[in-house]
Amino acid sequence: DVPWHVLRDGKRIPQLGFGTYPMDDAEAETLIPEAVWRGYRLIDTAVNYGNERGVGQGVRYSHMPREELFLTSKLPGRDHGTDSVRRSLEGTLERLGTDYLDLYLIHWPNPVQDRYVQTWQTMLEAREEGLVRSVGVSNFLPEHLQRLERESGEMPVVNQVELHPQYQQEALRRFHEEHRILTEAWSPLGRKTDLLQSEWLEEIARKHGRSPAQVVLRWHVQSGIVPIPKSSNTQRMAENIDVFDWELTDAQMERLRMMHTGISGSGFDPSVHEEM
Numbered sequence: 309d310v311p312w313h314v315l316r317d318g319k320r321i322p323q324l325g326f327g328t329y330p331m332d333d334a335e336a337e338t339l340i341p342e343a344v345w346r347g348y349r350l351i352d353t354a355v356n357y358g359n360e361r362g363v364g365q366g367v368r369y370s371h372m373p374r375e376e377l378f379l380t381s382k383l384p385g386r387d388h389g390t391d392s393v394r395r396s397l398e399g400t401l402e403r404l405g406t407d408y409l410d411l412y413l414i415h416w417p418n419p420v421q422d423r424y425v426q427t428w429q430t431m432l433e434a435r436e437e438g439l440v441r442s443v444g445v446s447n448f449l450p451e452h453l454q455r456l457e458r459e460s461g462e463m464p465v466v467n468q469v470e471l472h473p474q475y476q477q478e479a480l481r482r483f484h485e486e487h488r489i490l491t492e493a494w495s496p497l498g499r500k501t502d503l504l505q506s507e508w509l510e511e512i513a514r515k516h517g518r519s520p521a522q523v524v525l526r527w528h529v530q531s532g533i534v535p536i537p538k539s540s541n542t543q544r545m546a547e548n549i550d551v552f553d554w555e556l557t558d559a560q561m562e563r564l565r566m567m568h569t570g571i572s573g574s575g576f577d578p579s580v581h582e583e584m
């Protein structure tokens with residue numbers, strides 16, 4: 309079983325999740341039961357992935373009781389605001405076919421649009437009403453997080469950001485630690501980079517009789533980061549979750565730390581990127 313972390317708000321979250329980008333409804337519907345049967349409990353989607361209906365159907369096909377699962381979705385930029393947040397959340401719940409989300413994230417800060425503070429306040433209200441258990445953000449920089457705290461009195465419990473051994477986000481992770489914000493990693497395997505081809509990874513993987521992807525995911529878990537790998541292949545799905553009964557040595561963790569290049573795989577910069 310995947311172990312769980314406890315968030316600052318007292319709620320529990322699995323230490324590794326299943327990513328659903330990019331999957332369409334049909335794919336999500338068949339892959340989610342496969343993932344749940346292999347032990348995944350955290351399922352991560354977003355309005356902008358366009359697959360919430362398929363995710364909802366897949367969750368029902370898995371026959372896993374709702375309370376055993378941890379469902380996350382994300383509010384798109386075009387729905388930042390007040391009433392628009394409520395409408396957007398209602399749509400998300402309807403498409404997923406559930407009464408509540410375990411975690412609701414603001415997908416991007418969209419600082420030019422500059423409506424993320426009122427968006428955040430509306431999400432806090434939705435939490436009070438029980439529509440979402442925990443609230444967090446994605447792709448936020450420390451300046452955005454600080455502004456939320458200044459204007460609402462509350463920091464998110466999760467920030468989901470692009471993060472992998474070539475793009476380690478060390479300064480942001482230190483900020484998160486100080487404020488007890490859990491770091492989730494999107495693109496944890498460094499999609500669009502050559503990360504998995506690295507000789508160093510190969511060598512560490514060989515020593516453990518594991519794959520390079522498993523070494524990377526173990527690095528996340530051992531660093532206290534919750535990785536959300538996506539795989540449409542059932543064998544890789546199983547491989548990716550099999551990272552809880554073995555460990556990297558301190559020297560291997562240090563080796564991985566040195567793989568940082570600072571080059572993002574996506575090229576997105578949250579201080580200017582506006583995602584609608």
Ligand code: A2P
Nearest residue numbers: 495496497498499521537538539540541544547
């Ligand atoms: P596939 O879906 O065919 O398995 P990320 O989560 O970093 O965005 O990475 C997702 C990409 O990595 C997908 O293209 C996925 O392809 C691939 N992938 C997922 N798991 C593995 C693995 N264990 N080994 C190699 N590639 C993987």
